Amino acid sequence: MLYSDKVMDHFQNPRNVGVIENADGTGEVGNPIRGDVMKITIKVEDDKVDDIMFQTLGCGTAIATSSIVTEMAKGMTLEDAVSITKKQVADELDGLPPAKMHCSVLATDGLKAAIDDYLVKNGREPIAGPILSSDPDFDPHGEEDEPAE
Amino acid sequence: MDRTVYLDYAATTPVDENVLEAMMPFFSERYGNANSLYALGRDAYTAFEDARERVAALMGATHPGEVIFTSGGTESDNTALIGLATAGGRIKGHVIVSAFEHHAVLAPAEWLGKHGFTVTEVSPRTDGLIHPEDLQAAMREDTVLVSVMHGNNEIGTIQPLRALADIAHAGGALMHTDAAQTLGKIDFDVNDLGIDAASFSSHKIYGPKGFGALYLRKGTRIAPYMMGGGQESKRRSGTQNVAGAVGFARALEIMDAERATEAPLLAALRDRIVEGVLGRLELTSLNCCETKARLPHIANFIIKGVEGEAMLLHLDAKGIAVSTGSACSSGSLKPSHVLLAIGCPQEFAHGSLRVSLGRYTTEKDADYFVDELIPIVERLRSMSPLYAKIKAEHSAG
Numbered sequence: 001m002l003y004s005d006k007v008m009d010h011f012q013n014p015r016n017v018g019v020i021e022n023a024d025g026t027g028e029v030g031n032p033i034r035g036d037v038m039k040i041t042i043k044v045e046d047d048k049v050d051d052i053m054f055q056t057l058g059c060g061t062a063i064a065t066s067s068i069v070t071e072m073a074k075g076m077t078l079e080d081a082v083s084i085t086k087k088q089v090a091d092e093l094d095g096l097p098p099a100k101m102h103c104s105v106l107a108t109d110g111l112k113a114a115i116d117d118y119l120v121k122n123g124r125e126p127i128a129g130p131i132l133s134s135d136p137d138f139d140p141h142g143e144e145d146e147p148a149e
Numbered sequence: 150m151d152r153t154v155y156l157d158y159a160a161t162t163p164v165d166e167n168v169l170e171a172m173m174p175f176f177s178e179r180y181g182n183a184n185s186l187y188a189l190g191r192d193a194y195t196a197f198e199d200a201r202e203r204v205a206a207l208m209g210a211t212h213p214g215e216v217i218f219t220s221g222g223t224e225s226d227n228t229a230l231i232g233l234a235t236a237g238g239r240i241k242g243h244v245i246v247s248a249f250e251h252h253a254v255l256a257p258a259e260w261l262g263k264h265g266f267t268v269t270e271v272s273p274r275t276d277g278l279i280h281p282e283d284l285q286a287a288m289r290e291d292t293v294l295v296s297v298m299h300g301n302n303e304i305g306t307i308q309p310l311r312a313l314a315d316i317a318h319a320g321g322a323l324m325h326t327d328a329a330q331t332l333g334k335i336d337f338d339v340n341d342l343g344i345d346a347a348s349f350s351s352h353k354i355y356g357p358k359g360f361g362a363l364y365l366r367k368g369t370r371i372a373p374y375m376m377g378g379g380q381e382s383k384r385r386s387g388t389q390n391v392a393g394a395v396g397f398a399r400a401l402e403i404m405d406a407e408r409a410t411e412a413p414l415l416a417a418l419r420d421r422i423v424e425g426v427l428g429r430l431e432l433t434s435l436n437c438c439e440t441k442a443r444l445p446h447i448a449n450f451i452i453k454g455v456e457g458e459a460m461l462l463h464l465d466a467k468g469i470a471v472s473t474g475s476a477c478s479s480g481s482l483k484p485s486h487v488l489l490a491i492g493c494p495q496e497f498a499h500g501s502l503r504v505s506l507g508r509y510t511t512e513k514d515a516d517y518f519v520d521e522l523i524p525i526v527e528r529l530r531s532m533s534p535l536y537a538k539i540k541a542e543h544s545a546g
């Protein structure tokens with residue numbers, strides 16, 4: 001199993017690590033029993049992701065995908081940010097090993113959960129749709145069963 | 150990366166120079182087929198049988214014919230499990246294996262379970278040992294085979310084989326052991342241990358990969374696993390790997406000659422690492438640290454609040470090679486079955502780190518590893534959304 005240079009770069013030098021004080025939205029996904037937990041905090045301004053930080057417990061891919069997703073989402077509208085797919089995340093990292101595609105879901109899910117948290121707190125409708133990894137049966141090491149997108 | 154510190158000797162070892170030298174002629178000028186009658190063949194045959202005699206003597210076997218050469222530990226384990234259970238055309242019976250066996254034992258046991266046999270797994274206790282009374286409780290009227298590994302490859306505990314073998318025999322069953330991690334590394338004598346069959350691997354003792362042996366006590370029936378030309382007294386067909394046998398025998402001789410000095414050195418280096426890691430990292434423990442019967446070269450840590458693959462990748466970037474039982478590193482659903490079997494909670498098994506030392510490990514390597522590991526763990530913990538919580542829970546109670 002080989003990681004691209006870009007994955008290794010984001011793993012070795014993750015961007016936007018930490019927690020935003022007084023965040024507008026927080027998303028925490030994953031499960032310590034499975035070995036992977038991710039937390040994203042965001043600041044929202046004009047329905048755009050103004051600032052974003054993450055904390056991740058997990059493998060190299062989990063850390064790298066968390067890092068890249070924060071870079072991708074920064075400055076995006078909330079609507080665009082919730083529609084980032086794991087495929088886009090993988091492409092942005094110049095690809096992921098097939099066995100690791102599944103665990104990259106954590107990163108997009110963390111982002112979705114944070115955005116919905118912000119919307120709900122402000123009395124608005126959530127827009128992210130189902131959050132895969134909040135299913136107790138979700139396994140980041142599970143088989144890849146790509147739904148038709 | 151200018152520095153390489155290899156701390157994964159339980160995974161494999163480099164071939165010792167002297168072993169390589171002993172093997173070389175058998176790839177070129179002494180290439181004969183050991184089954185051929187002409188001089189070149191006889192030369193190969195003689196070298197092969199000479200290797201068998203030396204290997205047999207070094208494991209305390211009574212007859213050289215009790216050693217069957219194979220392609221490695223996996224073949225030996227598969228042959229022992231399936232060959233002993235089905236010997237003489239047997240199609241049913243009860244087989245006992247320990248829950249923390251290597252997959253080379255667990256997989257054929259599972260196969261037997263699907264083909265007429267019933268299989269019981271005996272769990273080790275939290276001390277990493279299979280207790281004789283637990284084996285006793287698992288024995289049945291129709292138990293035909295018991296297989297318990299000698300030294301565990303992940304946690305390094307050494308099983309009380311003699312006592313286990315006595316129980317198996319009292320119940321009329323055969324006793325097999327996977328001794329890939331112990332032959333050459335600690336005192337090993339098939340008669341003292343009272344076993345009927347044992348599996349060995351050459352590449353764990355500075356011999357070549359792709360070679361191993363199965364000890365089979367004289368008079369023990371076995372169904373062949375590899376069939377063909379009838380080599381190894383019809384118990385294992387295939388053209389003899391003469392270079393492999395010569396290398397394995399030489400490797401074992403060196404292990405035997407060096408053991409008295411090597412084992413205490415390794416234990417001291419291991420303890421140096423253990424003290425360094427436990428002394429400098431909080432919320433870190435050593436698996437089965439209370440158990441006295443353990444291999445000198447293996448230490449298995451649980452480092453709470455980090456994930457093993459991430460640790461491994463950071464260490465790799467510093468030129469350090471170690472292994473982990475985390476699920477993320479293997480691409481499998483669960484963390485190490487060995488750690489789960491000894492009662493390690495799943496969430497902490499993801500943070501396991503196995504360090505295994507060997508002939509070329511130096512004090513400098515040990516210190517370099519500890520010095521590099523500490524900041525890596527601290528950094529990963531600082532990135533973890535859970536670490537603060539784990540720490541708070543810990544200090545609360």
Ligand code: FES
Pocket residue numbers: 035036058059060061062100103104140141476477478
């Ligand atoms: S977090 Fe476990 S495989 Fe990525």
